[in-house]
Amino acid sequence: MQVRLPLLFLLLAPGAAYAQPQPASAHVNLYFAQIAEGQFDGGRWQTALTLVNSNPYDVAATIRLYGSDGSGLNVDFGAGLQSRHSVRVPANGSVTLASKPSSLPVRSGWAFVDASGPLMGSASFRLWLGGRAAQEVTAPPTLPVVEYVSYANRDLGVAVANPNNRTLRVQAYLYRSGGTELGPSLITLPPYGHTAFNVKDRFPQADLSDSMLLLTAADPPADEFLAWTMNADPGGTFSSLPPGGVTPPISHWDRIWNVYLRVLGSARHYGFLTGSSPRLLIRYDRQVNAYAKGGSEIGIYMGLSELLGDSDSELAFVVGHELGHILQQRAGDLRVWHPSNAEFDADIWGVLFAMTAGYDAYAIAGALSKLAMATGSAGLMTQMFEDSLPVPDAHRSFNTRMDVAYDFLTLLCATDVGRPFCQEYKRIMHPHLPDSAPLQADGLERLGFRKPSEAASMAAALRARLASAEETEQAPPDKQAQQ
Numbered sequence: 164m165q166v167r168l169p170l171l172f173l174l175l176a177p178g179a180a181y182a183q184p185q186p187a188s189a190h191v192n193l194y195f196a197q198i199a200e201g202q203f204d205g206g207r208w209q210t211a212l213t214l215v216n217s218n219p220y221d222v223a224a225t226i227r228l229y230g231s232d233g234s235g236l237n238v239d240f241g242a243g244l245q246s247r248h249s250v251r252v253p254a255n256g257s258v259t260l261a262s263k264p265s266s267l268p269v270r271s272g273w274a275f276v277d278a279s280g281p282l283m284g285s286a287s288f289r290l291w292l293g294g295r296a297a298q299e300v301t302a303p304p305t306l307p308v309v310e311y312v313s314y315a316n317r318d319l320g321v322a323v324a325n326p327n328n329r330t331l332r333v334q335a336y337l338y339r340s341g342g343t344e345l346g347p348s349l350i351t352l353p354p355y356g357h358t359a360f361n362v363k364d365r366f367p368q369a370d371l372s373d374s375m376l377l378l379t380a381a382d383p384p385a386d387e388f389l390a391w392t393m394n395a396d397p398g399g400t401f402s403s404l405p406p407g408g409v410t411p412p413i414s415h416w417d418r419i420w421n422v423y424l425r426v427l428g429s430a431r432h433y434g435f436l437t438g439s440s441p442r443l444l445i446r447y448d449r450q451v452n453a454y455a456k457g458g459s460e461i462g463i464y465m466g467l468s469e470l471l472g473d474s475d476s477e478l479a480f481v482v483g484h485e486l487g488h489i490l491q492q493r494a495g496d497l498r499v500w501h502p503s504n505a506e507f508d509a510d511i512w513g514v515l516f517a518m519t520a521g522y523d524a525y526a527i528a529g530a531l532s533k534l535a536m537a538t539g540s541a542g543l544m545t546q547m548f549e550d551s552l553p554v555p556d557a558h559r560s561f562n563t564r565m566d567v568a569y570d571f572l573t574l575l576c577a578t579d580v581g582r583p584f585c586q587e588y589k590r591i592m593h594p595h596l597p598d599s600a601p602l603q604a605d606g607l608e609r610l611g612f613r614k615p616s617e618a619a620s621m622a623a624a625l626r627a628r629l630a631s632a633e634e635t636e637q638a639p640p641d642k643q644a645q646q
């Protein structure tokens with residue numbers, strides 16, 4: 164699953180670097196819409212949360228449990244009854260937290276896992292009857308959505324949770340075979356609240372014939388919600404169902420955090436980023452832009468995330484570009500790749516950071532083209548992805564920037580050390596692209612790039628300057644506070 168990147172080993176990193184393709188479900192924010200734990204007469208419900216880390220570095224995770232009224236839900240995972248649990252998931256390892264028996268009655272709620280890198284996760288619900296494990300069903304994490312669709316019959320189990328610090332309103336509709344529509348039935352939840360019900364509780368007319376349930380936010384996108392459904396039959400057997408979140412729209416806030424921490428984790432692991440992590444600010448203004456400021460802050464505007472909404476790789480390029488500006492800013496405007504143009508230099512960082520984090524190197528083309536289309540004017544387009552340094556001649560057309568990144572990729576793949584990496588990257592990411600794309604180095608020095616040997620010594624200088632740069636202490640990014 165990992166691709167060697169020996170050129171960067173030679174140029175920049177103390178150890179071999181790899182591209183890191185991720186499992187499709189891995190995320191830094193994992194939401195479980197249902198938790199059930201506690202005793203009842205003759206039995207017990209047990210919840211187990213499993214987190215899997217496929218990254219080559221440890222990931223810290225905080226698990227927060229919420230009850231139906233939105234307050235903390237105390238569960239004993241081995242350290243006593245608590246609503247907040249911290250775990251460290253080792254590199255290429257996993258951790259399982261299974262609730263311990265307590266005398267408490269059955270309570271239900273939901274869980275939010277906030278991790279420093281992408282994790283896979285699952286929540287298992289085990290039914291114990293008379294001291295014997297009778298049944299178990301496993302649920303995947305879900306992201307907030309504004310619509311959710313599920314198979315339904317009258318016994319379907321439905322969980323809905325409110326991940327927002329405000330009242331949530333969701334409407335439920337039941338579509339029965341023959342075209343009858345029942346509803347809406349309004350679900351109102353307090354901040355961080357939760358509810359679980361069977362379809363027949365809200366739709367008494369429902370029967371056991373196949374039907375479809377639709378949950379829809381009353382006021383999208385403010386009413387983003389979490390949902391999960393569990394198939395059940397009258398005999399008491401239950402089973403899992405596929406996730407039914409409707410996209411687009413998607414949860415951009417979660418997506419930006421996932422891409423950001425994935426790029427950051429990779430950059431830090433391979434020694435490109437040292438010291439404190441830049442703050443991430445997600446901005447809801449109506450701008451299509453991103454920025455890096457003072458060596459300590461990266462801003463992503465919601466308009467840009469929406470424009471690149473179908474491609475995490477394009478967003479990864481933008482994050483990598485801004486992270487490149489952060490490196491420039493922290494090292495006194497040092498440009499490793501392109502001495503005379505900070506934007507070209509940041510573009511190269513963007514391509515490299517995206518690649519080493521396992522994203523598509525071609526995404527720069529998609530990101531820049533979409534910006535060209537959305538802004539509709541070359542004059543405006545050149546203002547995108549500004550850094551805050553006073554750099555003369557920093558702005559060129561998007562075509563030129565794409566050309567520059569293409570040429571750099573070509574150089575990377577044409578060197579003896581880069582070729583094996585590029586070939587393996589292509590074998591995994593683009594097996595059907597012709598071998599000629601883009602594998603020839605031509606005219607890079609004429610375009611103002613450093614020679615590879617010179618870039619290597621500049622990279623060493625960058626590392627030295629970053630190591631000696633004064634680090635400003637800052638708190639780790641608080642995702643909750645920005646929500």
Ligand SMILES: [Zn+2]
Nearest residue numbers: 509548549550
């Ligand atoms: Zn820039």
